Amino acid sequence: MIKACVIGSPIAHSRSPLIHNYWLKKLGMNGSYDRVLVEPEELKNFLAHLEAKGYAGCNVTLPHKETALQYIDIVDESVRTIGALNTVYLKNSKTHATSTDGEGFLQNLLATIPGFDVSEKHIVLLGAGGSAKAIIERLLRANVASITVANRTLDRAKVLKQTFGAKIIPIQPPALNLKYCDILINTTSQGMTGQSPLTIELSELPAHAVVADIVYVPLKTELLQRAEALNLRTVPGLGMLLHQAVRGFELWFGAKPIVTPELYDLIAHDIDPDFKS
Numbered sequence: 001m002i003k004a005c006v007i008g009s010p011i012a013h014s015r016s017p018l019i020h021n022y023w024l025k026k027l028g029m030n031g032s033y034d035r036v037l038v039e040p041e042e043l044k045n046f047l048a049h050l051e052a053k054g055y056a057g058c059n060v061t062l063p064h065k066e067t068a069l070q071y072i073d074i075v076d077e078s079v080r081t082i083g084a085l086n087t088v089y090l091k092n093s094k095t096h097a098t099s100t101d102g103e104g105f106l107q108n109l110l111a112t113i114p115g116f117d118v119s120e121k122h123i124v125l126l127g128a129g130g131s132a133k134a135i136i137e138r139l140l141r142a143n144v145a146s147i148t149v150a151n152r153t154l155d156r157a158k159v160l161k162q163t164f165g166a167k168i169i170p171i172q173p174p175a176l177n178l179k180y181c182d183i184l185i186n187t188t189s190q191g192m193t194g195q196s197p198l199t200i201e202l203s204e205l206p207a208h209a210v211v212a213d214i215v216y217v218p219l220k221t222e223l224l225q226r227a228e229a230l231n232l233r234t235v236p237g238l239g240m241l242l243h244q245a246v247r248g249f250e251l252w253f254g255a256k257p258i259v260t261p262e263l264y265d266l267i268a269h270d271i272d273p274d275f276k277s
């Protein structure tokens with residue numbers, strides 16, 4: 001039996017077991033995916049003994065996404081650039097790490113708006129945290145034209161220009177020009193249940209613009225509702241969570257799973273029992 005898990009602290013809230021165990025069952029595979037509470041002082045030891053504990057790999061979540069890097073044998077290019085990882089797998093008894101959030105974002109965008117081409121697009125991205133870095137790294141590889149990074153703490157956006165280069169334009173809200181924006185992406189925690197609202201004015205966006213929010217609690221954020229009211233195309237965040245999980249499952253269990261409407265409904269119901277597909 002192949003085993004994988006998600007590690008973090010706290011970990012009880014993680015929906016990754018629901019996703020991976022759904023796929024294991026669907027594919028009729030003999031495997032398991034658990035939640036494991038790992039405190040910061042236990043992280044080194046846990047990763048060093050991943051194979052001895054019988055795991056093929058693990059997802060890594062808060063607060064270990066950055067600190068885990070130092071305990072991994074081989075990290076890929078995206079992890080080196082972003083400075084964070086979310087997926088660990090074993091190969092020839094060595095630990096390897098990758099980051100799947102950027103790919104999850106892109107695949108969710110393409111699944112929501114089939115045929116959409118991000119190349120040469122002008123992006124406005126709100127936030128400069130961990131998920132912003134993963135998404136920027138992936139969008140630059142997809143050859144977008146520019147990414148305006150709007151962040152409350154301007155210095156963090158400026159650091160991203162140093163990391164990612166000339167296509168990054170750091171700014172501090174509210175100095176936001178949306179007239180030429182093709183894709184607006186919220187990567188801040190604003191708009192999430194229990195957090196402050198995101199009050200950005202959308203009326204300046206061109207009619208062809210796409211508005212994506214990576215926040216998925218609530219499933220349809222106020223930002224997405226306001227974008228819909230303006231007849232703009234929208235991309236909700238839950239799909240990113242599902243699509244980022246595909247690569248890990250493939251690396252550990254050896255089969256590529258599919259993000260289906262049934263899986264979306266399962267996780268959406270877990271988030272909001274009143275959800276109707």
Ligand SMILES: NC(=O)c1ccc[n+]([C@@H]2O[C@H](COP(=O)([O-])OP(=O)(O)OC[C@H]3O[C@@H](n4cnc5c(N)ncnc54)[C@H](OP(=O)(O)O)[C@@H]3O)[C@@H](O)[C@H]2O)c1
Binds near residue numbers: 130214237238
């Ligand atoms: N859909 C998915 O699969 C997925 C994946 C990852 C994350 N997420 C969600 O994305 C959000 C961000 O995650 P993260 O890991 O990138 O977090 P993070 O590294 O902590 O970054 C948070 C960002 O939000 C900004 N921010 C927070 N509160 C703000 C406020 N009141 N006003 C203005 N800006 C504020 C921060 O600005 P400063 O730099 O000024 O502090 C920073 O840029 C979370 O809600 C998380 O649940 C979703």
